[in-house]
Amino acid sequence: MKQMLTIALLAILVSGCSKEVTFSAPDVVTSIRKIVTDSMGSSAANRYDYSKITKVKVSEDSVYYLLRSHSEPDAFLALWMDGKNLVRKGVRVTLDREGGCKHPWEAMDGVITVHSIRGNLLLQSRVRKGYIMSLHEQRSTDRMGIASKSNVAPIEPDPYVTLSEVVVIGYRSEGSSYSYSNWISIQALFGGGSGGTTYAPIDGGGGSHGNRGLYETDAIRIDDETAVNLPPIDVNQYLDCFDGLPDAGAQCSIELLTDIPVDSDPRKLVDWQAGSAGHTFLQLRKQVGGQLIVQNIGFYPVSSWKVSFTNAPVPGKFVDNSNHEYNASLRMQVGADQFRRALNELRYLARSVTYDLDEFNCTDLAVRVFNAARNNKLDIPLYQIPGGITAAGTSTPQGLYQQLKAMYNAGGTEVANISFPGVKGYVANSNGPCK
Structure with a gap:
């Protein structure tokens, strides 16, 4: 799916239609x-x-x-x-x-x-x-x-x-x-x-x-996903921070956040080649007493050609998504053992995972890590995207948004943990690496 053509004009544009004509x-x-x-x-x-x-x-x-x-x-x-x-x-x-x-x-x-x-x-x-x-x-x-x-x-x-x-x-x-x-x-x-x-x-x-x-x-x-230009982080250094807090008495949560490309309408799937297909990322939290560790982590291609389709995956990287915007989220309170399962899954993926636009993108990774701490797996609808080569469809930020909307409308035990922050919200800063 590649963008069509349209025009762009320099500031010297039209002066020939400047007469004052009004109409009701x-x-x-x-x-x-x-x-x-x-x-x-x-x-x-x-x-x-x-x-x-x-x-x-x-x-x-x-x-x-x-x-x-x-x-x-x-x-x-x-x-x-x-x-x-x-x-x-x-x-x-x-x-x-x-x-x-x-x-x-x-x-x-x-x-x-x-x-x-x-x-x-x-x-x-x-x-x-x-x-x-x-x-x-x-x-x-x-x-x-x-x-x-x-x-x-x-x-x-x-x-x-x-x-x-x-x-x-x-x-x-x-x-x-x-x-x-x-x-x-x-x-x-x-x-x-x-x-x-x-x-x-x-x-x-x-x-x-x-x-x-x-x-x-x-x-x-359309929102630009400019975080792709940020330098890669060492995931282990970010996750090591959680080891500084004891598991006993810890309050842990994992939040799955989606940033759709058109804030006003989640039904619109923007051409991914335009670099504006939205983003899905994770917020990991662990608190013991007054001590709190928060890390916001997202997955991207190393190069900017996330926008290009290829039959082979490309190198991936992890980025600190501090202050990133989002349109919907699902927070899950978990025990220390469940929290560690999610961290271990993220460490495992960080060792060798590659980015594949239509088979393993930011949404695929975030949902997989999120599900590592769940008993009832979260499934989201898959969409056929222009140019995609996966017959079953592709995971997208829109698909996650629509699933959270459906869960919210249906009611249930997780409704209180689903957030739609008006037009958009922003996450806080991450604590950053611990060496």
């Missing part, structure tokens, strides 16, 4: 058609589909309207309005794909061309794996290490440092499989630079029908 809500579609016609002329304006205009509200002062082309499947028009429906900017975009039409979860290569709404060329760039390469450039250097004045070379972005300008997002309705939709970075589209984290749908995104051809949908804010 019932007349949105008619007024947008008039704005486009006045700006582009009737012939060009008629190329766009006014029967399904997508409205994306980001804030009280930022509303976006997207129109697809009738004749070109990879062309669209975007208007940016303020809270009073004054037109701020507008752009028209054409994407030329290499190799013809591809599945929406395949990486896209090609060329993007962006004009102002009045026809001025703003950007034409090569596209590689969903990234607008002209937005990811570095100056080449001479042998003395001094930056060249003219030679500018595109570089391959690290997908775990910079999100692509276009992502593929999967939607899962209750009891059904995933469907997919293409979303574009609003920040990149309207001059906020590359790798934006707020996205709007190119193809409607499943928005609800509004008034006379107006469809409304919410923007998506």
Whole structure:
């Protein structure tokens, strides 16, 4: 599952659509058609589909309207309005794909061309794996290490440092499989630079029908999983800290935490190649009297290409997830013997485990360690992810979230130990290594 292409614009964007035009809500579609016609002329304006205009509200002062082309499947028009429906900017975009039409979860290569709404060329760039390469450039250097004045070379972005300008997002309705939709970075589209984290749908995104051809949908804010860039930890040094407290009289707990990529909607499975598939991690606690040891530990690939699918596993690493955000958790109070079983399982896995995106990822490891201390094993639903090669499905942070939600709704003895901290919460610091 690889991200599709969309556009990114430099800060020089549109000035051609800056005249003050206002309209009331019932007349949105008619007024947008008039704005486009006045700006582009009737012939060009008629190329766009006014029967399904997508409205994306980001804030009280930022509303976006997207129109697809009738004749070109990879062309669209975007208007940016303020809270009073004054037109701020507008752009028209054409994407030329290499190799013809591809599945929406395949990486896209090609060329993007962006004009102002009045026809001025703003950007034409090569596209590689969903990234607008002209937005990811570095100056080449001479042998003395001094930056060249003219030679500018595109570089391959690290997908775990910079999100692509276009992502593929999967939607899962209750009891059904995933469907997919293409979303574009609003920040990149309207001059906020590359790798934006707020996205709007190119193809409607499943928005609800509004008034006379107006469809409304919410923007998506995707979390970066930047902890993958942290240095690896020595798991044994972290777990050795618990040996400093006696087992007698100890209060121990293991908490399983999930961080979904789209905080507002756990049904949305973001393209893992965009580096934003969420994260699952563990919090281990042991307390004796006033002495408390807390360690937050997560599992990642050593390199950033967690986002790339391969038939072979890649080297894994463990990271201190201090202050990491989460959207749901299950805490389990355990005895000292159960606690030690979980620690031993984690030590065992840390000796040789490798990271495999669709067969043994952060969720697989965290659930396995958690289950090492349980009598009734926790099972979570497996999802088919784009590009996955495992027929049975893959463990995901969304799957864990959905399982915890189902357990909470069903009631039972563990309800009091399940937490949904509003939109999101954050764990405390870890104690760190003990040598």
